[in-house]
Amino acid sequence: MKNSILRLLGVIFILLFMASGCVTKPSVTNQPPLTPSNPNPQNNATDVNVNVILSWDCTDPDGDPLVFDIYFGTNIENLSILKENHDSKSYEITDLAFDTIYYWKVVAKDGKGGVTEGPVWRFITVMPVTPVFKDSFEDNKTNNESEYTSSFYGETISSVRGITFTQGAIGDGVHLDDLNSYICYSTSYINPTEGTIVFYFKPDSNMYEYYQSLESYKGGFLIDTVGWLPAFSGAFFISAWCDGENHNNFESGTYSYRWSYASTGYNYTLSSDRFYKIAFTWSQTQGKIRLYLDNELIAEASYNTPLNNRQLFFIGHNPFGDYWPYGARSLMGTYDELKIYGVALEFNN
């Protein structure tokens, strides 16, 4: 009897020992890497050099050595793989394009099946020359006066109408909420004989449905000086006209007795998931006006006049004399990083 009690106690003791062993035994479950963080360049950094060392922080809870897949590109929807299974937390890239937004992310892998994808970071590279004017819409404001007077149209207007601030291409951006929304600027920043206007634009998700629902003109001014009014010499515009289907015609023009148009035709279907970089250049010495989309030359026409630098221009359409029976037609959507240069930049992918 005593022996059997001792035997039973012994069994219980062994079971308790095993149970406690189970509790304290180290877990065999692999933990994935922590989310990559602390990027360099910092997220939303501006004026980043075209040769740059990307770096980030990342550790594994188990102390596993990590490798990284680095994704990089200018199209946030379609980043390409820059380097696979990279075994350090930095990577040098060279010869980036000037004044271009790049997106990147890293995917950390611990070699045991643990995979953690980092967020998409973004930065914009330095400008090749200093712009004479810039509006970045940071801190939810515009970089202009509160009102402007047009000597040509003989009216004074508020400098903005129908806008809200939102996530931009880099940091804050501005949204044109209505067909008659605009932001007004002075053309005094314009070098008449040579220059560049560049900005980012993201269409609203319902752009095509909305413009198709309009009975009249489908419209789409991005930048404008005259709307539907009589044009002054040196007037200019940049547009992305919407047709009755899901297409845009990118067009820019300058006016001297008649318009010189650079047009693509209705050959573009735009995504509302990303920003497009749009640039317009003019050059008397080259004899061309040119239109670029995402650094690619998409249309050109002959230079016919110096641009006017004594009037006003608008993100959206010129709002003076809203007599046009079908109403005004700004292209609604988000705009960001407006810059004006005194030289005709060349853009290359």
Ligand SMILES: [Ca+2]
């Ligand atoms: Ca691990």
Ligand SMILES: [Ca+2]
């Ligand atoms: Ca911005």
